[in-house]
Amino acid sequence: MANTTTDKARSAVAAPPMTTMAIVAPILGWLIPGAGHVLLKRYNRGILLMVSVVAMFLIGLGMDGRVYRPNGGDILDILGFVGDVGAGGLYFIARIMDWGHGLIAHATADYGTKYLIVAGLLNFIAAADAHHIALGKKP
Amino acid sequence: MSISLSHFSAAVVFALFASVVFGITQRDTTRAQFRYGLYCFALFVGGVVLAGWLMALLRR
Numbered sequence: 001m002a003n004t005t006t007d008k009a010r011s012a013v014a015a016p017p018m019t020t021m022a023i024v025a026p027i028l029g030w031l032i033p034g035a036g037h038v039l040l041k042r043y044n045r046g047i048l049l050m051v052s053v054v055a056m057f058l059i060g061l062g063m064d065g066r067v068y069r070p071n072g073g074d075i076l077d078i079l080g081f082v083g084d085v086g087a088g089g090l091y092f093i094a095r096i097m098d099w100g101h102g103l104i105a106h107a108t109a110d111y112g113t114k115y116l117i118v119a120g121l122l123n124f125i126a127a128a129d130a131h132h133i134a135l136g137k138k139p
Numbered sequence: 140m141s142i143s144l145s146h147f148s149a150a151v152v153f154a155l156f157a158s159v160v161f162g163i164t165q166r167d168t169t170r171a172q173f174r175y176g177l178y179c180f181a182l183f184v185g186g187v188v189l190a191g192w193l194m195a196l197l198r199r
Contacts, residue, residue: 052156062142122160129164
């Protein structure tokens with residue numbers, strides 16, 4: 001009984017409080033790469049993240065990379081969509097503008113597709129980092 | 140506008156941006172972030188050069 005109480009007390013101390021900022025910052029960071037960090041006043045980190053993710057996404061489009069649509073087919077296509085949608089607002093703009101048809105006219109077009117996916121995955125990591133900063137787990 | 144990068148330059152640009160994000164998100168202090176970013180970049184580019192040499196040797 002005493003152990004259970006001690007465990008409860010420990011977990012209460014270990015778990016940081018969930019604040020509004022801990023929810024808003026990662027969502028904003030997902031929609032606009034780096035904006036979550038800027039919102040938390042980590043300006044340099046936010047700008048560097050924004051430049052990195054946006055540049056990767058734009059270079060991927062410039063290399064004629066393919067933007068995946070929502071699909072229920074091949075597992076790699078589904079994972080490609082999950083990666084792409086990580087870029088948040090950039091993905092939605094690309095879909096609205098109907099960019100990224102992935103013409104495999106040259107060998108590096110496949111690199112472009114990978115650039116687009118990785119830009120989204122890196123943005124997921126950046127959004128998770130904004131969440132940790134907002135929780136106070138990271139300076 | 141179409142961007143045409145060679146295989147090597149595409150890998151180096153990829154390594155640069157990925158290393159920046161890894162450095163910022165995986166370490167706490169500015170100095171540690173810079174060092175970890177450089178470490179990731181070196182591993183990415185080193186891996187590309189190593190894989191290139193392996194493929195060249197296998198092709199022979």
